[in-house]
Amino acid sequence: MIDKSLFLEKKVAFHTLGCKLNFSETSTIARALTEEGFIKVKYDEFADVYLINTCSVTEIADKKCRQAIKKAIRQNPNAFVVVTGCFAQLKPLTIAEMEGVDLVLGSNEKFKMADYLGDLQKKASGEVHAGKIMTNKEFFPSYSMGDRTRTFLKVQDGCDYFCSYCTIPLARGKSRNADIKTTIELAKKAASEGAQEIILTGVNIGDFGKSTNETFFQLVQELDKVEEIKRFRISSIEPNLLSDEIIEYVARSSKFMPHFHIPLQSGSNKVLALMKRKYNRELFAHRVDKIKSLIPHAFIGVDVIVGVRGETSAHFNEALEFIHGLDISQLHVFTYSERPNTKALTIEHVVPIPERKLRSQILHQVSDKKTRHFYNQFVGQTASVLLEGSENEGMMNGFSENYLKVKVPFDASLKNTIQKVKLKSFISDEMVFDVELMD
Ligand code: SF4
Known part of the structure; x- marks a missing residue:
């Protein structure tokens, strides 16, 4: 029986490699762990648990996974390191032998993460839980x-x-x-x-x-x-x-x-x-x-x-x-x-x-x-853009219905809102439209 009170106030950090699907899954795992009492922090901060959701589409993806493991261990040599995702499903034993890895979870097991974390004590080598994926019928939205x-x-x-x-x-x-x-x-x-x-x-x-x-x-x-x-x-x-x-x-x-x-x-x-x-x-x-x-x-x-x-x-x-x-x-x-x-x-x-x-x-x-x-076809036209929150050199980005990238001066109150804009000029070297907000 797992003592989940061990998870209270523990810091957990996530690193996602690969596709949008992996991002959505990491987000779901993060929500589940937060409900168990964990506090989510950024990957470049000190954490008790680091989780890497891997990809294996190309060789570079494999390399990136190795780098992410090393980064976690550099941050906190005593951290509990979990590796999951496609690379983990394909090569669980290779990952389990990597220095610092404590837990390797397959594509299915990652959605029951809290059940596998145990006492969060570092292991001599990674513990592997990766079942047969080809016969798996479970779907985790x-x-x-x-x-x-x-x-x-x-x-x-x-x-x-x-x-x-x-x-x-x-x-x-x-x-x-x-x-x-x-x-x-x-x-x-x-x-x-x-x-x-x-x-x-x-x-x-x-x-x-x-x-x-x-x-x-x-x-x-x-x-x-x-x-x-x-x-x-x-x-x-x-x-x-x-x-x-x-x-x-x-x-x-x-x-x-x-x-x-x-x-x-x-x-x-x-x-x-x-x-x-x-x-x-x-x-x-x-x-x-x-x-x-x-x-x-x-x-x-x-x-x-x-x-x-x-x-x-x-x-x-x-x-x-x-x-x-x-x-x-x-x-x-x-x-x-x-x-x-x-x-x-x-x-x-x-x-x-x-x-x-x-x-x-x-x-x-x-x-x-x-x-x-x-892009050039739309200069001078109007568009509705959904503005994203993060600030970059005083500006914020958004995307039109047909995926034109635009930038406007940063304004926190516009975050996650849809605004009507005039596509003033196309900045070709940045591949972005300079726009004017319309009422
Ligand atoms: S086998 Fe791979 S490349 Fe082909 S459709 Fe499926 S996921 Fe895409």
């Missing part, structure tokens, strides 16, 4: 609050796709979700705590409903009816699952923002097939055309991976030409790194690291050009 103005609402977890380069299904298990009713209740709860804008988040959100006999489109329609929430955004959604009916609905909705994030990953059909993606580039182009024909001012962010095994120079050039022709607003460029236990490792053609970096640079330049072009 989460949302971020307090850390950012916008709230990330986790609506789905896991993935059934098994793209050849990806380890996420091994770390997060099969696709699963809470039902629509529960998800709506959670959205309302976030609204009652001040959420103005909710970003629907998951590993493969278009797959929502598979485990509850519902669909993502139904979820979108039901959320749209929640009066308490002013704005929704759909985060990354697979192109094959972003159906025309969803695009048409977003075009009609006043709450779902004209903002899409679609992973393309490669603009070459040969490479898409090697990646085991479930669409070809023609379908992708159709989605972009559909969005732009109905919502010309929509922001479209696109993920691309460069240097994957099998991507020859000819494939890359073909992809580059395709991407040039897409009416999109921004690219999120990822450089491929080999991940253990993935099918891609059997593909023979290996792209040398300097070539991977070069391809990434080329696509970053393409992205900058596209973003500048997108």
Whole structure:
């Protein structure tokens, strides 16, 4: 039996690596520990317990995890160090052997954190609790609050796709979700705590409903009816699952923002097939055309991976030409790194690291050009922006409906409010709009 009175007034600090999903989950874990009596402090402060929620999408993510562990131990050599998240699920024993680590929790166990903390005494080596994730059917809803103005609402977890380069299904298990009713209740709860804008988040959100006999489109329609929430955004959604009916609905909705994030990953059909993606580039182009024909001012962010095994120079050039022709607003460029236990490792053609970096640079330049072009279309127009709280050199930032970043002089009373602005001038080197507040 755990004596939870030990937790009273103990300081706990959190460090999150990786995606929005991880941020929403850390936020939920933090709320649960605060309810047990812990006091949340910043990661660069002294704490009794440090918790690192890891990611394992690339090699860099692994490295960042190691650095975060070292930072915690430097801060307080006697602190109880917990590591959880995707990297912990995939490599629990490796992490358990790292100096200073006391507890390693898998992707499921992290939501019952308080039950595993024990007496908070340092251990000779890390204690591991990481069950079999592939057979796990449990879903733990989460949302971020307090850390950012916008709230990330986790609506789905896991993935059934098994793209050849990806380890996420091994770390997060099969696709699963809470039902629509529960998800709506959670959205309302976030609204009652001040959420103005909710970003629907998951590993493969278009797959929502598979485990509850519902669909993502139904979820979108039901959320749209929640009066308490002013704005929704759909985060990354697979192109094959972003159906025309969803695009048409977003075009009609006043709450779902004209903002899409679609992973393309490669603009070459040969490479898409090697990646085991479930669409070809023609379908992708159709989605972009559909969005732009109905919502010309929509922001479209696109993920691309460069240097994957099998991507020859000819494939890359073909992809580059395709991407040039897409009416999109921004690219999120990822450089491929080999991940253990993935099918891609059997593909023979290996792209040398300097070539991977070069391809990434080329696509970053393409992205900058596209973003500048997108922003420039809106100079002189008006927009509604949700202003974020933090102060940066006397200014505060916000985002318009179609995800234009703006800055205004800092005013604490404007935090978390939606304001009408005139987009005065585009500051190209900062990729931000200077704006004028309107009444
Ligand atoms: S869709 Fe593919 S890349 Fe995305 S999480 Fe699933 S397996 Fe990984």
